[in-house]
Amino acid sequence: MSAGALPGFRDFYPKELAEREYVFRAWHAVARRFGFEQYDGPPLEALELYTRKSGEEIVTQLYNFTDKGGREVALRPEMTPTFARMVSARANALRKPVRWYSLPQLFRYERQQKGRLREHFQLNVDIVGESELSADAELLAVALEVMRECGLSVDDVVARVSDRRLLSSLLAAWGVPDDAVPAAYAAIDKVDRDPRPVLVERMRQAGIAEGTASAILEAVVRSDIAELRAAHHVIPAVAEGLDRIEAYLALMDAHGLRDWVQFDLSIVRGLAYYTGIVFELFDRKGEFRAICGGGRYDNLLRDLGDTDLPALGFGMGDVVLGELLRARGLMPSEQRGTDFFIAAEDPVKDVDVVRLATELRGLGASVEYAFRRGSLSKQRKAAWSAAASYIVEVRPTPDGQRIVVRDGAGAGFVSAVSNERTLGDVLGDTLLEPGDLMKVIRAHPRAVRPDFTVRTEA
RNA sequence: GUGACUGUAGCUCAAUUGGUUAGAGCACCGGACUGUGGCUCCGGGGGUUGCGGGUUCAAGUCCCGUCAGUCACCCCA
Known part of the structure; x- marks a missing residue:
């Protein structure tokens, strides 16, 4: 020892x-x-x-x-x-x-x-x-x-x-x-x-x-x-x-x-x-x-x-x-994690991830992402491990990229955002209150894909 | 400073009472699988058994010392 x-x-x-x-x-x-x-x-x-x-x-x-x-x-x-x-x-x-x-x-x-x-x-x-x-x-x-x-x-x-x-x-x-x-x-x-x-x-x-x-x-x-x-x-x-x-x-x-x-x-x-x-x-x-x-x-x-x-x-x-x-069980045991963990799927470029992270950080949010990108599930695990409030997944589509925001607590999809709007556009200055994210997303219905319903599960 | 008890992996514990190369779970790292998800499966790194000495054919195990931890005393923050 x-x-x-x-x-x-x-x-x-x-x-x-x-x-x-x-x-x-x-x-x-x-x-x-x-x-x-x-x-x-x-x-x-x-x-x-x-x-x-x-x-x-x-x-x-x-x-x-x-x-x-x-x-x-x-x-x-x-x-x-x-x-x-x-x-x-x-x-x-x-x-x-x-x-x-x-x-x-x-x-x-x-x-x-x-x-x-x-x-x-x-x-x-x-x-x-x-x-x-x-x-x-x-x-x-x-x-x-x-x-x-x-x-x-x-x-x-x-x-x-x-x-x-x-x-x-x-x-x-x-x-x-x-x-x-x-x-x-x-x-x-x-x-x-x-x-x-x-x-x-x-x-x-x-x-x-x-x-x-x-x-x-x-x-x-x-x-x-x-x-x-x-x-x-x-x-x-x-x-x-x-x-x-x-x-x-x-x-x-x-x-x-x-x-x-x-x-x-x-x-x-x-x-x-x-x-x-x-x-x-x-x-x-x-x-x-x-x-x-x-x-x-x-x-x-x-x-x-x-x-x-x-x-x-x-x-x-x-x-x-x-x-x-x-x-007495009064000492908070959970450490506060980051607000967002960005997970990206190949062939999304690293620079796109960094740009997104920089944008979010500019809004005052704390942001983490994997330096060495593994599979999406691996990055998700890293996000859970980092106790991130939200997981931001950047996924390639035939015509560009799609951003999916996932509740870090595992409650389900929160939102999907097409590539014509940046995440920062959608979230705006209310980022300082991550708990209100869903409210913001509802206020921007065009940013939410119709087939993604916000779910909360026990 | 005094006394008692306890020291095995980062954590929780095993090791047929002295007998092969000290194991397991969790955690960590890597891989596979799944893009409705913390699963599952495979693999890996990790230990001079706190340290030193002694007894013995053989010590994680017994003895001594030392260091550390816990508790009490002393004292107090």
Whole structure:
């Protein structure tokens, strides 16, 4: 077996590229519908851009090397640092709020597994310079509308949302000491995966009373706003956090997406820089990794540089989304073929075929024909194989040539055209809508031989 | 980085449990036939059985290593 792509990297054959483009089109369409502008940055950045906030251990997960100029560089593992750098550089000049999106290819040196390669494309959508809750709702709406654009329904996908501020105020209300908060976050993050006693034990070792730990995990699993309000309403920070979540859910309702959203305190997000509402999208069956994750990171720009602007954003990878679409039968499998495939029978000359092809191409149609002409049936097979919408057969007659248009799907003859009119004459400028071909042919009855009836068969 | 499982044609799988020259379907290429059509028939190219070593008269099959894939952990995009 010959060597394939490097581990964790993908070859995109036409079929795979068609699938990728399908997802990209959905991303572009939704981002633009919400008024986001596309940007991009370099795939290679200074290593320091990533180590500054994350520390040196991140280097083990990066594709990094020393370039010929002695610079320490890395392939970008995420887009946010690049985004932050670009925004910071022109922070004063940019119209606020900044609403940008990007489709970067990201790289990470890690052992691959399901839904996780060493390279992927990710839709990044970010808003900078807006602290209003409506921006948080708009951001999640973009992510969910992508799901809808791809044909997924509320039965397929759920958005789980939480709020870092609310969770930390709840932990304070439960009496969790400050130095035990990270351990509590870690346990809460794993509440769906690890056995409850194990998590309680970990929290106990971090200095949280066993009874409190159990109560916290139970409350997190329930994530019942009314219950939380009843239990902790006297604490202003908690009441404020609950108000905010309810207002957020009301906004999602206004977006027509309330059914997709579920309040879930167990959504913590690994990244430390989130400061407010955070969310993750999952398939409801729980077969795949998170489809998308994001939230508010109001302090990141300040911490990364000298710009202090509130910000929020999400990343959505093409790998998990692609797996989900394929599993649900929502990934278009047929590649779009050419509009016309010209098949010619001897002794029709090659130059006549090329002239016809050129004429059709001039009208904006995509056209293919056999370079090495075989039998008519062979050319027809080639046309079917090319998934052509229509097969144009050029056949010799005693007094010239006759053109027969055949439905590429095998539905039957569509039209026969005598040599006194060119196919372009008949089809005219409606070629851009091949589906209307039959209409055009009916409008030109002289071009249709009486004994050829248009047929459609099952 | 750690662990488990799996590697035979582009794809899906065979190969009488260690026994001749590793086969089939699909796909691809060529030919025949039919100018109401994706059929049918004939033929062809494709494999160092992931790679390397070992045991044996004999290895696709057993053992070791390595690489790759899958999954989990770690971590997160």
